[in-house]
Every structure is written in structure tokens, then in C-alpha cells.
Amino acid sequence: MTVGVVGLGLIGGSFAKAYTAAGHTVLAANRSESTLQFAIMSGAAKGRLTDENIKDCDLVLLCTYPGAAVKFMEEKGPFIGDKPFVIDTCGTKRGIVEEGMRLAEKFGFRFIGGHPMAGTQYSGFKYSKETMFKGAPMIIVPPRFDDIVLLEEVKDCLKPAGFGRITVTTAEKHDEMIAFTSQLAHVVSNAYIKSPTALERKGFSAGSYKDMTRVAWLNPEMWTELFIDNKDNLVKEIDMLIASLSEYREAIASEDAVTLQKLLAEGRKRKEEVDG
Numbered sequence: 001m002t003v004g005v006v007g008l009g010l011i012g013g014s015f016a017k018a019y020t021a022a023g024h025t026v027l028a029a030n031r032s033e034s035t036l037q038f039a040i041m042s043g044a045a046k047g048r049l050t051d052e053n054i055k056d057c058d059l060v061l062l063c064t065y066p067g068a069a070v071k072f073m074e075e076k077g078p079f080i081g082d083k084p085f086v087i088d089t090c091g092t093k094r095g096i097v098e099e100g101m102r103l104a105e106k107f108g109f110r111f112i113g114g115h116p117m118a119g120t121q122y123s124g125f126k127y128s129k130e131t132m133f134k135g136a137p138m139i140i141v142p143p144r145f146d147d148i149v150l151l152e153e154v155k156d157c158l159k160p161a162g163f164g165r166i167t168v169t170t171a172e173k174h175d176e177m178i179a180f181t182s183q184l185a186h187v188v189s190n191a192y193i194k195s196p197t198a199l200e201r202k203g204f205s206a207g208s209y210k211d212m213t214r215v216a217w218l219n220p221e222m223w224t225e226l227f228i229d230n231k232d233n234l235v236k237e238i239d240m241l242i243a244s245l246s247e248y249r250e251a252i253a254s255e256d257a258v259t260l261q262k263l264l265a266e267g268r269k270r271k272e273e274v275d276g
Contacts, residue, residue: 009063082109
């Protein structure tokens with residue numbers, strides 16, 4: 001299989017390394033020429049993805065920000081042809097899927113929305129690894145949900161990455177869920193670390209602090225685009241969290257032990273319900 005990888009950051013670099021390690025040919029494109037050359041020299045990619053060879057790929061992975069992914073499809077659409085599956089890896093789906101489907105119909109290539117649920121708080125090719133997606137979930141948004149042959153083809157193309165589960169959903173459901181499971185966590189973590197008390201935390205912090213602040217170390221440019229892309233769902237989740245925190249604050253401030261214990265018990269019960 002020949003795989004084109006567009007964008008050699010944490011996600012794109014990990015895809016390149018995974019497919020190369022599985023014995024496939026990886027062709028890459030990247031905004032930074034130095035990173036592209038390093039990927040080729042290190043063996044993560046065999047060569048450059050070009051207008052001439054993109055049509056020969058079986059799979060093209062767009063591992064960029066949503067806006068850049070749309071721009072790539074607009075510019076390279078005439079060269080892709082009908083052979084490759086084009087799958088984006090962006091963290092929001094409604095905008096990219098709408099544009100991807102439109103451009104796929106216009107130029108005749110096959111587009112599927114995608115989102116690998118894996119990563120670290122770090123970004124960049126140097127932090128990528130071939131095992132990044134091993135056992136992780138992969139979300140896909142296909143153009144049709146009743147095309148079993150298409151879904152099996154997509155799953156086969158993604159198999160070398162090592163995903164543990166493929167979830168098929170709509171762009172709308174993806175963005176609704178991801179606002180809670182990922183985006184809200186990044187907002188809360190990033191806001192939490194801004195407390196002046198954090199500067200004095202050494203010697204007073206352990207696992208809870210590390211868990212809470214891990215994703216505060218984020219890529220501001222990327223997450224700004226993702227948050228604004230999904231503003232309706234994310235603002236709804238933030239509003240619900242603020243309302244819930246207000247209940248805790250009022251119970252603590254008024255020394256209402258009965259209400260506070262009830263709130264804490266409800267939270268513990270919900271955790272048991274959702275995570276076993």
C-alpha cells in the first residue's frame with residue numbers, strides 16, 4: 001500500500017512511522033521543508049508527496065488543522081483521482097466533512113472524515129511514534145452508512161496503524177461528544193493552571209495535580225481553531241460546568257454539609273455509571 005501523509009506533526013509523523021514500520025510506502029508533504037527532509041532521512045517516509053504521485057496512493061491522510069486540510073483538498077483535488085481514500089484527522093468534523101464531501105464530489109476523489117483518539121500533550125514530529133495508535137479508537141464519518149464494502153475498505157486501509165476500535169458516526173454527533181470528552185478538559189486544565197497558587201505548588205502536589213494539568217500544555221493555535229469550529233457545543237458544556245461548580249461553591253461557602261455530601265455522592269455515582 002502507498003500512503004500519502006500531509007502534515008508531519010505528532011499525528012502525521014506517527015502515521016508515517018506506523019505505516020512504514022508495517023512495510024508500506026509512505027510519501028509525505030509538510031509545511032516545513034526541514035521536517036520533511038528529516039522524516040525522509042530517518043526513514044519515516046520514502047519520499048515527497050507530489051501532484052504527480054498523489055493519484056497512485058491508496059490512502060491520503062490529512063494531518064493538519066481543519067482550514068489547512070480544506071485548502072489542500074481545494075488545491076490538490078484535480079490531481080488526486082478516484083483511487084485514494086482521503087481521510088482527515090482533524091479534531092472537529094462538521095466543517096471539514098461538509099467541505100470534504102463537496103470537494104470530493106467536485107473533483108471525483110473519495111473522502112471520509114476521521115479523528116484518531118490518541119495523542120500526547122506535546123506536538124511536533126520529534127514526539128511522534130509508530131505505536132501512537134496501537135489499541136486506540138478511531139472515529140470515521142463516511143459519506144454513506146449503508147455501504148458495507150466501503151466501510152470494510154476503509155478499515156483495511158487503517159489497519160496498519162493498529163487502532164483497537166473503529167467507531168462510525170455522524171459529524172454532528174462527533175462534535176457534540178468531543179466538546180465534552182476532549183475540548184472541555186483542555187479548557188478546564190488550561191484555566192486551572194492559571195491560579196497564582198500553582199507557582200507555589202512544588203512539594204504540595206501529586207497525582208491529582210498532574211492529571212488535572214497534563215493537557216494544559218497544548219498548542220494554542222490548533223486548539224483555538226478547534227474550539228471556535230465547535231463553539232456551540234463547547235459553550236454549552238462550559239455553561240453546564242459553571243452551573244455545576246456554582247452549586248459546589250455555594251454549599252462550601254455556606255458550610256452546607258448535607259448538600260455538599262449529596263453533590264459529591266452524585267459525582268461519584270456518575271463516575272461509576274460511565275466508567276464502571
